[in-house]
Amino acid sequence: MRAGVRVLTSTKAICGVGTGNGTDARLAAETAVDEALRPLDGQEPDLVLVYASVRYDLPAVLKTVAAATGSAVIAGATSSGQLQHGQLIEPGSGIAVLALAGGGYRFGLGHATGVQADATRAGRALARAALDATGPVRSPHEAVLIFSDGLAGDQQELLNGIHKVTGFQVPVIGGAAADDRQLAETFVFAGDRVLKDAAVAVWIGSDRPLRVVGKHGWRATSLPLMLSGVDGQIVSELGGRPALEVYQENFRPRDPGAKKLYEKAGGYHSEHAFGLIQPDGSLLIRGAFIDSDGKLRTFSPMPPYSAVQVVSCDPEDLLEVGEQTVEEVMGGEEPAVVLVFDCVARLDILGQRGHEEARRLQEAAGDTPTFGYYTYGEFARTTGVAGYHNATIAAMAL
Template sequence: MRRLDHATVTSQPDTRLRAGVGYSESADPVEAGQAAVRAALDGLAGQPPALLIVYASVSYDLIALLHAVRGVAGPTPLVGCTTSGQFHEGRLITPGIGISVLALTAGPYRFGVASVTGVRDDPVGAGQRLARAAREAAGPEPGPHAAVLLLTTGLAGHQQELLNGVHKVVGAPVPVVGGGAGDDRLLVRTCVFEGDRIYTDGGASAVWIAAPEPLTVVAEHGWHDVSLPLLVTRSDGLVIQEIGGRPAAEVFREHFDDDVGHERPGLVRPAPGYLSAYAFGLIEPDGGKLIRGAYIDTDGQLRSFTPLPPYAPVQIVACAPEDLLRVTEDVVEQAVAGRDATVLLAFSCVARLDVLAEQGAVEAARIQAAAGDVTTFGFYTYGEFARTNRVAGYHNATLTAIAL
């Protein structure tokens, strides 16, 4: 398979970072793209943009949409992806339509943008190539500290392996944050962007963020245990076959609370066994948990969105809307603590939006309220990245963030 790698470098004088946000819910891709990017650029008070981040519904003609954005913004480095909803400045754009654009000056940062294909075939290698290309694009002497913003096609799988590849290059000192692209819950086609290029089915893009001081990546989920620790004793890819030597679906079902009515149409429309309020917590060596979404399909098999390997220690976890909302202030406060932040980049799972249901807009509002004068910008993902000082760092149903 031919692999395409692209990288773009940009730098600006060290001044205070400025951010501008624009959005449109017009159904016309040219009108929507032009309106959103013009509003974003207007927020920079006449300073030149150093980076554009674009989140959009997959319902658009994406080629026309990106051409419209770049027709206004010119050659400014651009990354982004399709989503299952977006949120910014306290506003929720629900899945199905809409584009959101964040424009950033460089301020004290240096950005290096890159993209790769081949995540399905060689995820570790793709992660290594992507990290090297983004770091190189940031230019010589990119700064004493850094973070990586990582966006991937959400249906490609192998997300933890991709992250492992990035980690092999950047090491523990460089945190990684980001998310998997969505497609308005259709589970058909997810896309990432870099410049005017669109990648599907195994593409990824990244931004190397060189910084004068350490950057903090935060992740919290709000889920709580409803089972004792369990052991996955047999699995095959995304199918979990046995837990503790018993049929996995049977073990999963026996922890359902009949009084919890959180079954939503959500991600898996043909699967009546998908209850977004139940998942697995993959137990980490330090006792923390990575959330892994799961559902029972129409054939009665228990499936996850990310493989749970044999002999993985897990607990079944559950949540209610108030559990998810409770962590928003902590995530924001930890991300902005100790810095004069301009923008908070946040990534929340569409499974959280399913659980929140009619309270979906509350999460966006609470994030902005906690951030105060800091601009907030994010999207609903098919999985989130938040790796700080360990290799593991791919999550489901979690809120992650970084402040610049």
């Protein structure tokens, strides 16, 4: 593992965001980072986030960004599309860069590998490395920003390990890396390094509270059901009955006129999912799909004998909850940036309205830029241990 630290002294945060495209990785990265640095007016950035399509030469992208940003803490991930200042950069293209300076923050960078073999251990090591990197002085308010390999290990177990270091008072926000919906390989970034089977964390210390908000907009279409048969990601029984039969019984009729924005994506997600019923009655969304063998699978394992409901949603639900998430995380203030982590399943369900989401998120933020990417899962933990989500939008303001 590797750690780095950056301590800020300014009381006013300045943020710039930029994008690059085209086939040349270095040129696209230079374009994105130059645009992101412009609002800083010569001031060296302290935190740099990089989101990129897997089609690029990723080491070249990071080396280009690192060369332009000095000693900044650099973190990020591969994506399935990006969101930047009201614009949607569609899956399969683009590099997005954020540069932030000032604000009185303390940033500590850490990473851990071996997520597939032992996600809990990796999460604990990851959080400890990031915390140690901030130095001995603790800030009055803290949060952890994480990026994980979206195809490696149990993401909730990774969060369980992080919780062993953060405790319940430090919120966690972030996203699982994606790969333009290929479901082949995803990567995370730490400094100028491209990592697989790994997770990266930025420990953030602040003089002001750091709000984390996660919302989903899904609605139950079934009564509560007991998860009576589950083996890893395969769900075989619900309430003692064949799971697939019960699942399909609770499907909401689909709008025959609805069109997906990306037709090829239909094989790996559904307009229906599971909601894990939490102690407070809220639902934690777990994406589900029917595989080529006719088995009902989830993207992340669910605990045996837990209580679940089949859930569904429509595009308007998703658009409204996105606006609510941004408005709530801003809290009536004017932060330098709103970081957004949005599930690619939401983009698929939005269909032709995918670009509308990016625009409406920015309208909710006003003059504050929004910056984010489409993920293979979202982290938003504010109370308790559970905090890994599917088909959810999560945000934090800096």
